[in-house]
Amino acid sequence: DTGVSQNPRHKITKRGQNVTFRCDPISEHNRLYWYRQTLGQGPEFLTYFQNEAQLEKSRLLSDRFSAERPKGSFSTLEIQRTEQGDSAMYLCASSPEAIYIETQYFGPGTRLLVL
Amino acid sequence: GDSVTQMEGPVTLSEEAFLTINCTYTATGYPSLFWYVQYPGEGLQLLLKATKADDKGSNKGFEATYRKETTSFHLEKGSVQVSDSAVYFCALSWGYQKVTFGTGTKLQVIP
Numbered sequence: 001d002t003g004v005s006q007n008p009r010h011k012i013t014k015r016g017q018n019v020t021f022r023c024d025p026i027s028e029h030n031r032l033y034w035y036r037q038t039l040g041q042g043p044e045f046l047t048y049f050q051n052e053a054q055l056e057k058s059r060l061l062s063d064r065f066s067a068e069r070p071k072g073s074f075s076t077l078e079i080q081r082t083e084q085g086d087s088a089m090y091l092c093a094s095s096p097e098a099i100y101i102e103t104q105y106f107g108p109g110t111r112l113l114v115l
Numbered sequence: 116g117d118s119v120t121q122m123e124g125p126v127t128l129s130e131e132a133f134l135t136i137n138c139t140y141t142a143t144g145y146p147s148l149f150w151y152v153q154y155p156g157e158g159l160q161l162l163l164k165a166t167k168a169d170d171k172g173s174n175k176g177f178e179a180t181y182r183k184e185t186t187s188f189h190l191e192k193g194s195v196q197v198s199d200s201a202v203y204f205c206a207l208s209w210g211y212q213k214v215t216f217g218t219g220t221k222l223q224v225i226p
Contacts, residue, residue, distance in 0.1 A: 033213065043159070045214070097211075106158045
């Protein structure tokens with residue numbers, strides 16, 4: 001068990017560019033979550049997958065954001081036409097399918113800076 | 116909607132001091148409650164949890180009791196160490212659904 005991994009760990013981009021982040025969950029974890037954390041705040045929920053199905057999206061996830069999990073394993077989060085307000089830490093978490101398991105396991109995050 | 120309120124930091128304590136970080140929640144019903152910890156340069160880690168009223172979660176000397184009467188889940192530790200310096204997040208969730216976090220409390224323990 002190598003834990004949840006995220007790539008890249010850091011990303012600096014210019015306003016208006018597109019960026020894509022990748023999350024590899026713990027093996028056999030069916031559920032995958034994306035959160036955003038801004039400085040001095042707690043993480044805020046963005047979206048959630050069970051296997052390849054995206055089951056919930058937050059209102060924080062504007063039309064410029066899209067997340068996929070095509071084969072039910074890794075996931076990508078893309079931000080189009082980045083804005084300075086998108087600068088944040090993007091966290092991925094995963095959990096197994098058993099309904100009594102509530103713990104989410106978090107990755108180290110991808111820190112995005114939009115100039 | 117659901118929300119979590121925790122005391123603002125930073126909290127600065129001397130080594131071996133007693134720690135309390137207050138946390139209250141607003142929710143309809145009885146969600147599961149968590150404390151997560153974020154050490155400098157690392158990802159969020161689950162510290163402890165409680166899934167029903169009067170449950171006590173404990174780990175690494177930290178404890179928190181689920182109090183439905185006061186809708187609270189205060190974090191305590193009898194004797195903090197320098198290595199406990201981190202940001203602590205109180206959180207709630209309903210089963211496998213999204214986690215709702217508080218804003219975090221930074222703890223600094225000085226020798």
